[in-house]
Amino acid sequence: MSRDGTGRAGPPPDSGEPTPVTAGDRPLVSVPSDEERSRILDQLPVPVAYFGRDMVLALANRAAGESVDRPVASLLGLLPGEIEPGLYLEGGKGLVEAIERVLRTGQAEPYETQLTMKGSEHIWQAAMSPVRDAAGEVQGVSVVILDTTEQVRARRRLALLNKAGMRIGSTLDVGRTAEELAELAVEDFADFVTVDLLSEVVAGDEARSVLHRDSINFHRAAQCSVLEGCPESVVAVGDTHAYEPDSVVGRTLIKGEPTRMVLDDAALRRWTTIEPARSQSMRDHRIHSVMVVPLKARGIILGTTLFCRHRTPGAFSAADLQLAAELVSRAAVCVDNARRYTRERATALALQRSLLPRRAARQRAVEVTARYLPNADGAGIGGDWFDVIPLSGARVALVVGDVVGHGLHAAATMGRLRTAVRTLADVDLAPDELLTQLDDLALALDREQPADGPEGGQVAGATCLYAVYDPATGHCTMARAGHPEPVVTRPGGSAELLRLPPGPPLGVGGLPFESAEFELPENSRIALYTDGLIETAGRDTAQALAELRDLLGRPARSIEEACDTVMESLVTEHPNDDVALLLARTRRLDADHYASWDLPSDPAVVSDARRRAAAQLAAWGLDDAVFTTELVVSELVTNAIRYGGDPIRLRLIRDTALICEVFDGSSTAPHLRRARMLDEGGRGLLLVASLTERWGTRYTGTGKTIWAEQPLPVVEEPDPA
Template identity: 55%
Template sequence: MGPWGERLGPARSRERFLLGEPVEEGVRGAILHSWERCRLLGLSPDQSELPWTDEYDPDSRLVRAATPVLDRLANRFAGSRMNICLADANGTVLERRFGEPSLARSLPPIQTVPGFVFAERVAGTNGIGLALAERQLIRVHGAEHFAERSQANACAATPVRDQLSGRILGVLCFGYPRDDDDPALAVQVRRAAEAIERRLMEQSSARERALLRTYLDAARRARAGGPAGVNGRPGPVGLDELAGGLLAGRPLDPHDETILKEKAAELIGSPQRSTLEVVLPHGRGATLLSHAVTSPAGVAGVVVEAVLTGDAAPPAHSLATGPATTAQPTAAPAPAPATASAPATAPAPAAGSAPTGGGSGRGDVRGLVLVGEPEVGRYAVAARRRLELLAEASGRIGTTLDVSRTAWELAEVAVPRVADYVTIDLPEAVLRGEEAADPTAGLYRTVVHGIRDDCPFYPVGQRVELRPETPHMRSLTSGEAVLETDLTSATGWIAQGPDHARRILAHQVHSLICVPLLARGVLLGIATFYRSEDPEPFGEDDSRLAQELAARAALCIDNARQYTREHTLALSLQRSLLPRGLPELAAVEVAHRYLPAESGVGGDWFDVIPLSGTRVALVVGDVVGHGLLAAATMGRLRTAARNFAELELAPDELLTHLDNLLVRLDREESGDAEGSSGIVGATCLYAVYDPTTRQCTMARAGHPPPALVRPDGSVSLLDLPAGPPLGLGGLPFETAEVVLPEDSTLVLYTDGLVEDRERDIEAALDELQHALARAGRTPEDTCQAVIEAMAPAHPSDDIALLVARTHGHPAERIATWELPADPARVAGVRAAVTRQLAEWGLDELAFAAELMLSELVTNAVRYGGEPIQVRLIHDRALICEVADGSSTAPHLRRAASEDEGGRGLFLVAQLAQSWGTRYTPRGKVIWAECALDAA
């Protein structure tokens, strides 16, 4: 079974496709695209009939050119089950030939009679229709056909083009049973199509036919001395022998043929040269000979012959390509100068005469390559090549939204087909994404690209200072292209730097074109094209082509500039909304990483929030989407989360408040502009760690679960209730409590770390656990290890990573007293606090602590309820806490001069650096922190 052989993959893929299931593998892209078009057209795979029409020309240029080729193909495949078909540009069959003539009687009319239409729009996926749709050589095998009627067949088809216009005139298709598949058939059908194209070129110009007839008459006269030609040398190959040799399976290598035709086109347009030595691959050599020819009617033109030397040369009849103009089917040689012309009066040489500059050994092979008029057809071919280059530039320039890369793409397209060297200078402001205040100043060399690396242009990154008289500055100030045909006399260019100019001229650089990069009225910089290899200077046509390329590139550069500006603004906004630095806390050691997505700024964030009682809150979130809206929403949510955390809300309550906030923001965004989709949603994980109990309380809203690394290096993903994403509204969140061993590591992250299109999330989570499974690492080392193991080289989503190693608070630095609701016990508490502070060496704080606790305990006894608990915590500050069973919180107020109470909390606020209230399942806690140096 050949490389197109039947596989189960395409057949099964076709079945799944017809059932409406997604098809991702097992079918080639061109086939899948054709199937999709067939489905959109409403075609049925069971369709057996095709439209037939008699509105076609059975004697068209295409048919006349193809008939001899089709006849030779029928002979070539005699005895086989080959069905050879020629169709026009509409997919209508014009001619058929069969390897076995009896097939015409046994096959149905749809496969034998001209006039049936095989366009994809009516016949589905087939060789003729797909070759027209894809505009290239196409293979269709078995189940790749859309129609059931063609499942047992295979085919190879290729377009037939007019070489002057590039327009597709028709399709040549080989059809055969799928068991007769052979990779060589693709080569055969392509070469046969090229033979038809050559015959079309023969028909294209009566003047060139006259030139060819003159050449062949001279060749026949040269053969009059005998079969071997004059002086025992082989004569040139005639037209009939050429086509026969091509289809006899012994053609010149296509790559060699292309090279010879390129060089022959140069000779036809160049009067200064009559011979050209050509080095072909595999060490073979050839000499091209250019001769003037004048027809009896006075038409002057040029004929180019090739002489191949050596015993390894192919048969003579396979060398020549037939009569053609200077147009090339597949190659794109440098166009000849517009003023070139060949001598019109020189007689045609004797075909058997010894070629100058060519080999003269016994194994020499001589044949016709091209016939044409220097000025006829060359301009059309050159114009088509320019259009092809511009079309190619549209696809190759602007593939990214990077200013520098887009400038490089312009240079890569232009070298070597337009210029030998290209330099591009852009202002620093444009590279940053801004508009340059003065585009003629502050230019930096952004691109230097050419056929050689040693040409001494200013290097990339160097600041370029331009003198007013240079062609570059004249182009920038005028906004128009400037052409310098002779740099040796370009005084302004030389004055810019005489030594520098001499070094460039030493590399045979002789002319330049300066083109300003203008887009939407903004001057973005300048592109300069240099020529060295071609001795002819740049002309006006070259200047216009350079301007077209520069104009297209300038639009892409401006798009990239604006994107860079917006991306920079969004990234600056996002980074300003993220924590500049994390607090140093005794409860946790933290490290973090943030990697923005390449596609744009996202809404990932993280935070570490100190809470009362040495507790700490850890939060990680992710706003869906990218861009300024996502970054702004992230900033709102992070600010809200910090404010809600300051209110000492439980994790599930905090997420509920964030959910309500996001619903309101979504409503506001959707109502601002008609058609706005608003905010899609967000995920969040909020955890509160208490070092005095080593208990961590967590809740999540649609966020990936955190990972816990225990002191022994074992890793597990904590099983938390998932919770709905933020922004849905009205759905509850649940909390989970976990007691963390001393020196455990808690890892919080956003989904960009574990989710992408190229890997399964379960496998990614396993990979994450493997990367974390190591004991004794610092949070910073853990962050680095996770990023190296998990982060993709080109992240499509933001990644936020927060690693916290937890510590328990020493029990000897915590003192607790339980009290009944009795005012008489206040004095005892004050004495116990004084003793504890003395034990901790904090005697200087005794007065302030006694006074604060007196007020707080008195309030708890008078207004609260049992149980009442007093707790002192010796941390980076002295923390005094009084808990009671009431949920009623006191309020700070200013007492009047005649009031007997109301000054307690005022005194606490004056003595403490911060104070507040937090609620517990059993009541509330009023706390106050006093700095250790407050005395």
């Protein structure tokens, strides 16, 4: 042993035995011989190699040979790209460049690269550093290779689960959620994925247990492949053999546990039989590993997910099965949430559809069309409504309302208010009086709502516009409660906003409502709408209102076309508020449908009134209704003379029914009562009620009108022969 001037120690060049190095009298370290160095290198558990300046392999340990399944002696003298074809194809070029860079720079740079050997799932990391001689010159590069397969796979699993949390369940749509699961799984996990859901899950219904069921109906919700066109899609959905109780898939459904399938499974052998016309791209890609994982959420199985590998060489491992179970479990919760949303939305929409008019009311006063579009937020339902209500005297009421908020609470409140409007309209209240009664109801609904209830003390506030049109006179009376003013288009003119007296929204209480009356020519168009039509984020309300007037003022072949034009121009694809639009074209009663006579307050005029009514019915061809109508006219006119006062007017209307009206100047309400045996009077209204379909009273500012309706006689069509 000698020590030079630099302090470096080394064995004598001719010594083959270990030489101790001492510090004083105590030995510090024993320098191994060449044989011992080789033995130590071979016993290292990680592959170690040394490339000289000529880039050939000069030294390697036993672990390096085992990593490529070749003897070490056969590797010596080879270039990096010649050691293993797979190493060269997938990472050899980068390895050569790294060695050249380390030789050139002479720096111990921490260069690492991941190498996937062909035919193996192992992933390697190579750490390279320069090897210097005593003079400090770089003579070669040492390469230490570590097998990081499990670490990389663990990172990939975590990354996949992280992606799943961000990408699966982005919408509340069952089909899209299944597609997101399939798309994510084929990116870096499986080569072909299918998601089959129970049919009731796709429909949004409650999923039933798969136990004790005669049959299981599946729906292919999603499939995705690394190959274009999904040639593996011959994996059928709902195959009888695939879902038998003793099959792998059947056992998975019954037990609710994920399962790996091997090549000797009968079902897998059937699945791997590819049709010849579709197997061209699959010649070198046969399914060799399959996992079946149930979609299970809240203890209920919703469907199955199938993971297949054919391009990826490695089979699914137990860790892959655990990862797939976690991935599908997260997706199952999202699918179940989407299913619940689908069911709740369908329920809410069914409720709202049941609360809105299902068909056009039977009346001839106006031609109407309407559009309703729910909001795109929440369950897609709200409190907007419209209605067309036939009234006495061939009149019609047009209603549009808007309840505060969205969801089931708003829809339920809307239903109660709409029912109340129809009830109040049936007793012929004037528009301002009707809104006053409706305001009281809104206050009562608000008081009924508990502050600590599920709705959190939501107010039952609403807006409403109520209009009554009389086709006999062309008069239209309107009142509003915090609602946007209507737009009217007269024949040959432009659309204009009808200025109505302002009124507070329903539910405020204590403030009055006021009506306004307009005369509308025949073929005028009235547009009633909710604020969702003109109030949209990013658009000025005044500008939207001006555009609405311009659209309604344009010529249109029909009110259907005008309605569609308005909706397409003003309503976005996904509105953030409900939109209701009611468009009505007015009609007028002509001499063929309307007759009126002013009568003096004299009992002798009753017979004259009967005669005039009979003559008018004969002119209308309603001879079969003469007898009944004469009795009704006699009783109503007699009551008006006896208990009412001037002026007295008799009116007959032939509309959807035969209507008889008698107007007098008294506001005294008539009462239907049953006369006793010896009473001389009191049978008039009872007789009217028994002879007609319905009767009633409505009040005006100067008196009242008693009316009675009877069905029109059926007119037989002439025989074509």
